Amino acid sequence: MKLDDADFWTDAERTRPEITLELRQSEFKGVILDGPREVSLAERETCPLAGWWACDGYTDSVLRMPDALTVFSLDQRSHKLRRGVPLCLGSRPKRADVPKLSRAELERMTTREMFGFDLRQAVDLPWKGGTQVVAAVVREHLSEVLTIELNASGAGGYDDPAVAEFLAAQEQGAIPNPPPVSPPAAAPANALEADPPEAIPNYREAEGSPEVPAEAGVALAAERVIVAKAGVSAVLRGSFRLPAAKQERKRPDPETEETPELGDAEATAIVPIHLIVTGSADPNARVMTLRVPSTDAFDLEAEAVEVTGHFNVDLFAEGVVTRFPQTYFIYVAAGSTISGPTPVAVLSEESLPYHEAAS
Structure with a gap:
């Protein structure tokens, strides 16, 4: 501006x-x-x-x-x-005088x-x-x-060195483990190669997964038009390359030296990915936060770590997209990016041509 x-x-x-x-x-x-x-x-x-x-x-x-x-x-x-x-x-x-x-x-x-x-x-x-x-x-x-x-x-351009030293010491204290994978995977990671139907949610690369972005960000893929018949899913597939902050990396317990499973035994990091959904008829934004695992190897104590991974979730099952007929617009906020939208149109079965003739 x-x-x-x-x-x-x-x-x-x-x-x-x-x-x-x-x-x-x-x-x-x-x-x-x-x-x-x-x-x-x-x-x-x-x-x-x-x-x-x-x-x-x-x-x-x-x-x-x-x-x-x-x-x-x-x-x-x-x-x-x-x-x-x-x-x-x-x-x-509203202006009553406008024709x-x-x-x-x-x-x-x-x-x-x-x-x-x-x-x-x-x-x-x-x-x-x-x-x-x-x-x-x-x-x-x-x-x-x-x-x-x-x-x-500080005010007046003064930065107190004692405050800086105190905060640095606080940061070096015990770093917590991330929250567990969410929503929980529907099947163990080693069972995801089974024949369809695919167990959803899951957090491994699947048929239809988009390519992992070359730079930091999240790529999404979904069916452009979905007819909301009984039993139909609205699967959103995503692939990501994101920074993993220190509190998003899995760490061994300092006493037992065992690494917690947190919903995925193979995960090395669990990063938050926020889905933002609006609609053509109902523009009010809804938010769903995924906590998605990555199995990449990295130096646990490195200052900057970037990880990759995938997710597959049913938007109908999670309630962030409903069967109400409209076009939904899906944005994603993660890492240092807010991007989108990916449009998904939901149609009612009754809106299909010849629906009444077939019933």
Whole structure:
């Protein structure tokens, strides 16, 4: 949005005329999000973000962006995902004086709306040092992905060396093991080569698994259209290359020296992968956190470790996608990325041609 960091606190609308003109000329449709790249915790109490939403008039009439926009913040230390609906956006009142227009007339119109909100308030962000990866989602639209540094340096630019030494000592203390694999695998890893039907969930490469990304991230694959007949599954297959933080690596018990199984005896690390799902008819975002094993070998005490792996889950069984007929948009937040969407359309059996003739 061509703003300096300080502008977000003092004059976020400084470039509004310029951005409005650019949006008109480009015929942009979607959501834009911007914010400061660094926030001094000693000087600031908020983390203001600003953005734009642009769509055709019909989409605006049925979607109501202030009600549909969800913001996500992915902590780069804990890999915890926080979410929020920025209520301070407000909801625009319906205007009774606007004449009713046809869908075709509305689709020829364009609505553009600038918005702003405080990330700290929206997602209940802990006010402590660290890096946050932030994005906004409106149905099938993903904003720019921002990286925001929360700078915990002392007031006046003074960093107390005793505090730094104390925190470093705390970090060298006992590192916990990760939470167990979730959802639990439906069958032991050594039984997954059995003939179909495939046991779901499972966490090994399977037929239809996408290639492991060459760079850090998550690749997804799913059937584009699913008819929600009885017994039908909605299998989402994923492959990943992600950083494994120290608390995401399996460690032997310091007393027994035995490594806990945590749902997968062969796993060396268990990383969180957050699925974000919106819908064409119901844009409210739903989140499901997978805890996915990797069997890669690595130096347990290395500062930076990257692992790969796979997952296969039934979105119907997990409830994150329902049999309600609409198009679902699946985003993924993991590591330092928020990406997507992967669309999956769910149809009712009754909507098929000749359904009544066959019954």
